[in-house]
Amino acid sequence: MNIMVLRYDFHMTLRWLPILFLGLGTLQAQNVTTDFNEAVDFSKFKTYSWRKAKAAKKADPVDNSISDNRIRTSIAAQLAKKGFTEAESGGDVVITYRVTSKDKKQTERSPGMGRRGGFGNTTRVTSVYTQGTLLIDMLNGDNNELIWRATCKDTVSDPEKFEKRLGQDVEKAFKKYPPKKK
Numbered sequence: 001m002n003i004m005v006l007r008y009d010f011h012m013t014l015r016w017l018p019i020l021f022l023g024l025g026t027l028q029a030q031n032v033t034t035d036f037n038e039a040v041d042f043s044k045f046k047t048y049s050w051r052k053a054k055a056a057k058k059a060d061p062v063d064n065s066i067s068d069n070r071i072r073t074s075i076a077a078q079l080a081k082k083g084f085t086e087a088e089s090g091g092d093v094v095i096t097y098r099v100t101s102k103d104k105k106q107t108e109r110s111p112g113m114g115r116r117g118g119f120g121n122t123t124r125v126t127s128v129y130t131q132g133t134l135l136i137d138m139l140n141g142d143n144n145e146l147i148w149r150a151t152c153k154d155t156v157s158d159p160e161k162f163e164k165r166l167g168q169d170v171e172k173a174f175k176k177y178p179p180k181k182k
Helices: 002-028 065-081 159-164 166-174
Strands: 030-036 047-050 093-113 119-140 146-156
Touching: 030 166, 065 093, 065 166, 119 166, 146 166
Parallel strands: 047 093
Antiparallel strands: 030 146, 093 119, 119 146
16 A cells, blocks of 8 residues: 555656646747858957847847846946957947847646556646847957857746846857858
8 A cells, every 4th residue: 555655756757747748848948049251351350349239029038128238238248358348339230139038838748647547648737938039249350241140049938037147148148259161
């Protein structure tokens, strides 16, 4: 009798384990990628200037003046670490960025309990989360051609947490600058 109870508890734990990992995964998922024009010699760029990004079509909860200040400060700090200095206008490169957020759904399946401790029906759990995306573009100051782009996707439960982690994402992006030829 005691063995049956232990087996049942063990299977109940197995049943909820994927759901637990799903919850942890959606709070911690970060993805930073970069892309660049391989024909460009990045060593010649020493100054940067800003260009205001195009406004989003609809109001976005992570696109505001507080976020703008955090993003600009984070990008400027990383550019300074790379030897860049800011120019009021006419920099060797022009920096622009865009922030968006989007609610997404994720459905996970886990085995359900059958009779006598066996596996039965599948349980589905759907979670809704917010995926924030920060695009950082570096344009050639001479011809406005896109030469480097960082895409930072951060999945969090609310936009405030996304804003607080923007600095970490920007730092990750600029670890990949200057890019190494593929």
